[in-house]
Amino acid sequence: MLWRRCRWCGGSRAAARASIRGLQTGAACGSAQENYDLSKFPVENVRNFSIIAHVDHGKSTLADRLLEITGAIAKTKRNKQVLDKLQVERERGITVKAQTATLFYSHAGRTYLLNLIDTPGHVDFSYEVSRSLSACQGVLLIVDANEGIQAQTVANFFLAFESQLMIIPVINKIDLKNADPARVEKQIEMVFDIPKEECIRISAKLGTNIDEVLRAVVERIPPPNAGAADPLRALVFDSTFDHYRGVIASITLFGGKLQRGDKIMSSYTQKLYEVNEVGILRPDEYPVEKLYAGQVGYLIAGMKEVKEAQIGDTFYLQNHPVEPLAGFKPAKPMVFAGMYPVDQSEYSNLRKAVEKLTLNDSSVTVHRDSSPALGAGWRLGFLGLLHMEVFNQRLEQEYNASVIMTAPTVPYKALLSSSKLIKSRRGVQKSLVYIDDHRVMMQYLFPLNEIVVDFYDGLKSLSSGYASFDYEDAGHQAADLVKMDIYLNGHSVEELTTIVEKAYSAGKAIAERLKDSIPRQLFEIAIQAAIGSKIIARENIKAMRKNVLAKCYGGDITRKMKLLKRQAEGKKRMRKIGNVEVPKDAFIKILKREKDK
Numbered sequence: 001m002l003w004r005r006c007r008w009c010g011g012s013r014a015a016a017r018a019s020i021r022g023l024q025t026g027a028a029c030g031s032a033q034e035n036y037d038l039s040k041f042p043v044e045n046v047r048n049f050s051i052i053a054h055v056d057h058g059k060s061t062l063a064d065r066l067l068e069i070t071g072a073i074a075k076t077k078r079n080k081q082v083l084d085k086l087q088v089e090r091e092r093g094i095t096v097k098a099q100t101a102t103l104f105y106s107h108a109g110r111t112y113l114l115n116l117i118d119t120p121g122h123v124d125f126s127y128e129v130s131r132s133l134s135a136c137q138g139v140l141l142i143v144d145a146n147e148g149i150q151a152q153t154v155a156n157f158f159l160a161f162e163s164q165l166m167i168i169p170v171i172n173k174i175d176l177k178n179a180d181p182a183r184v185e186k187q188i189e190m191v192f193d194i195p196k197e198e199c200i201r202i203s204a205k206l207g208t209n210i211d212e213v214l215r216a217v218v219e220r221i222p223p224p225n226a227g228a229a230d231p232l233r234a235l236v237f238d239s240t241f242d243h244y245r246g247v248i249a250s251i252t253l254f255g256g257k258l259q260r261g262d263k264i265m266s267s268y269t270q271k272l273y274e275v276n277e278v279g280i281l282r283p284d285e286y287p288v289e290k291l292y293a294g295q296v297g298y299l300i301a302g303m304k305e306v307k308e309a310q311i312g313d314t315f316y317l318q319n320h321p322v323e324p325l326a327g328f329k330p331a332k333p334m335v336f337a338g339m340y341p342v343d344q345s346e347y348s349n350l351r352k353a354v355e356k357l358t359l360n361d362s363s364v365t366v367h368r369d370s371s372p373a374l375g376a377g378w379r380l381g382f383l384g385l386l387h388m389e390v391f392n393q394r395l396e397q398e399y400n401a402s403v404i405m406t407a408p409t410v411p412y413k414a415l416l417s418s419s420k421l422i423k424s425r426r427g428v429q430k431s432l433v434y435i436d437d438h439r440v441m442m443q444y445l446f447p448l449n450e451i452v453v454d455f456y457d458g459l460k461s462l463s464s465g466y467a468s469f470d471y472e473d474a475g476h477q478a479a480d481l482v483k484m485d486i487y488l489n490g491h492s493v494e495e496l497t498t499i500v501e502k503a504y505s506a507g508k509a510i511a512e513r514l515k516d517s518i519p520r521q522l523f524e525i526a527i528q529a530a531i532g533s534k535i536i537a538r539e540n541i542k543a544m545r546k547n548v549l550a551k552c553y554g555g556d557i558t559r560k561m562k563l564l565k566r567q568a569e570g571k572k573r574m575r576k577i578g579n580v581e582v583p584k585d586a587f588i589k590i591l592k593r594e595k596d597k
């Protein structure tokens, strides 16, 4: 039996499980009044909602307060942004994965079951938001009382609006000195056409007005449209892979009920499974006896292969087939990069790690690839550069993998001709709307390649952090482009081949950045940029003899061993191209425009 303490309240999970199996009311986590007998929550008493907002407007902090006020977690300083469970989220202070939590809330003599989904704010993770919305009937649209409406506020509003969800505007951070909730209310009225009386002013940090948010959730958001008497229809909207228990699927029941021992079929694979466990997230997993129509929870059914768990799949009871639910539009990758194991003998382990991680992040596309310099690997598609960096970091942190990512590129359609010329390029303005006296919303058409790498950083620094940015695909446009190759001591480095407009300046910049990124080696290194057979830029790295033991006079053997070990570790972070050792992060670094990045 799993015997460990609940992370949030210190209650024992085993006790909680025991109480559930014995069908007692009351469990170990949080408050003694909690009731896991979900049959007491008919559809009318269920509310499923997401928290959506621009980056840093306070979604996860509000989620903490909602968890505290309903007793799901203890109120301690330790419990901060508890739904940001991943190491990468804690380190970067951003949400990258949507997370679900079930809450119980009493209002006007009724107890409600609330399923809250905290979503990421950054545009690169918007696929998480759109999938989460499929399990919801309403959203809390959080807007910072100081910053007002930002790019992802607008993008997320339209995701919810197009899904016909009830939108509750919540103005957060009213405790800030520069907070101006009245101005933000006017913006909300002007941009979203929501009357300002519908806005709720809160401070998630101080816990001000949180009860009003919960009241609005039960009063304004409709219950799910799911029939208790209908046959089972369970939509998989997220999945993770557990080493011991296999696939854990997040599900929402559009009809029927589900319990341990049920025989269920996957609409996608037509495979039959027996349900081992169903449960809710509080925010850790807690098994329950049954899940009922309209509820959100998780399912474990002995799926050992990552391929078996398809996000968007519909499960139904054996011999009771149903029309599968619509599922999700596949994510459209915007940025592509090659990924290779640092050490080729790690290929098969890395493949398994990539499969498991893409199960949890279904917006990544994966195709096998190989490169003469880097060996067997994959070509991966991401929604943006931050997404790519986070995926890389999760592979290293959660799967202990060591990988080389090549420079990201965007998709092109090429028409081959004998001369491609170089022309200056510009964004084309499409619209301009004043949100209020200080803020303007502008729409531009840009070549994607111009915005994916460091456009956002540039925009932020130019506007002292005030401007925000969102983008969507506007299709392919004709342009005069040229393919530029990079050579290291005469060896073509395929991974650094890029499609550029201003080839001479781009070639010079890449050669200079490579010179900065590659350490001096025992021989001279020539870095060349070329278009076809014509060399357009060249840099040299002078030879150097690096004897790490040079300073170790005498016989201190431990110090010598330490230095040699450090040198060997340094080499591990390198990749050999021809005879040249290239640091693995060089492939990305050279694309960023400022040298110090």
Ligand SMILES: Nc1nc2c(ncn2[C@@H]2O[C@H](COP(=O)(O)OP(=O)(O)OP(=O)(O)O)[C@@H](O)[C@H]2O)c(=O)[nH]1
Residues within 6 Å of the ligand: 053, 054, 055, 056, 057, 058, 059, 060, 061, 062, 081, 093, 094, 095, 096, 119, 120, 121, 122, 172, 173, 174, 175, 176, 202, 203, 204, 205, 206
């Ligand atoms: N002063 C003040 N700060 C707040 C309030 N709510 C959140 N913050 C702070 O704002 C920052 C961002 O809060 P988060 O809850 O991580 O924001 P988020 O929207 O979940 O961020 P992402 O998931 O990365 O998009 C943190 O430093 C919070 O402490 C508030 O009501 N008042």
